[in-house]
Amino acid sequence: EPILEGRELLQLYAARTGPTQALRGVDVRVTGGRVSAITGPSGSGKSTLLAVLALRERPAGGELRHRGRLVSSLSRRELQRLRRNEIGWVAQRPSHSLFPQLDARGQITQMARLRGARVDADAALAEVELTSRATARPDALSGGEQQRLAVAAAGVGAPALLIADEPTAELDDTSAALVLRMLRARAAEGSAVVMATHDARAMDAADTVLRMRHGVLSGEHESGQTHTANLDGLGRL
Ligand code: ADP
Numbered sequence: 001e002p003i004l005e006g007r008e009l010l011q012l013y014a015a016r017t018g019p020t021q022a023l024r025g026v027d028v029r030v031t032g033g034r035v036s037a038i039t040g041p042s043g044s045g046k047s048t049l050l051a052v053l054a055l056r057e058r059p060a061g062g063e064l065r066h067r068g069r070l071v072s073s074l075s076r077r078e079l080q081r082l083r084r085n086e087i088g089w090v091a092q093r094p095s096h097s098l099f100p101q102l103d104a105r106g107q108i109t110q111m112a113r114l115r116g117a118r119v120d121a122d123a124a125l126a127e128v129e130l131t132s133r134a135t136a137r138p139d140a141l142s143g144g145e146q147q148r149l150a151v152a153a154a155g156v157g158a159p160a161l162l163i164a165d166e167p168t169a170e171l172d173d174t175s176a177a178l179v180l181r182m183l184r185a186r187a188a189e190g191s192a193v194v195m196a197t198h199d200a201r202a203m204d205a206a207d208t209v210l211r212m213r214h215g216v217l218s219g220e221h222e223s224g225q226t227h228t229a230n231l232d233g234l235g236r237l
Pocket residue numbers: 013014015020021022040041042043044045046047048049196
């Protein structure tokens with residue numbers, strides 16, 4: 001049974017020139033135990049889709065189900081609970097998903113506390129070779145160290161969904177390999193891992209590669225038809 005299932009998802013943003021259709025009818029199914037990569041040109045809607053799947057943005061149209069329940073029918077409280085306990089999120093800028101005032105060990109223990117998960121913080125830091133940086137705050141870490149820490153923290157307790165936007169961009173091979181090994185380890189523990197990426201190293205590490213183009217997703221779940229969003233009546237701008 002999929003954790004998330006989206007049908008005909010639409011997303012619109014206001015732009016100076018009129019509404020931008022960032023998602024134009026996306027069908028997607030997300031299941032545990034797999035790593036999926038979403039690739040596609042810049043501006044094709046990858047980040048938007050990740051934000052919708054992470055329940056951080058409400059789609060303008062279509063149907064999104066979480067474990068069979070319509071997300072639009074969930075209470076605000078239930079959505080908050082899902083975001084906190086079931087969804088790990090790694091922003092495109094890893095520092096945006098870290099607590100600025102906590103050191104590396106604190107990132108892990110705080111996430112474990114929020115999720116009610118038990119975790120060995122030292123083992124989690126060792127997994128990403130950050131043992132020697134345990135007492136460093138994010139602003140003292142390099143980009144690669146921040147990214148490794150952000151993925152380690154988001155993956156605490158192997159959340160049902162682990163979503164990462166370009167998790168290996170600009171990383172050297174060592175950091176990229178650590179990040180990808182960690183994502184694969186969470187999938188082996190049951191997480192559904194979804195990442196947006198342009199990186200061949202990341203696509204190689206994925207079980208499935210889906211392509212995004214002009215707000216339409218294709219690949220494994222290719223529906224064969226082109227969806228055209230009907231802008232009339234959506235009226236959320
Ligand atoms: P990608 O991640 O593939 O680069 P995005 O999802 O960031 O693509 O963007 C898809 C489209 O939506 C682009 O045209 C982008 O300019 C637009 N867009 C994304 N986020 C916003 C926003 N917050 N406000 C307005 N337009 C946005």
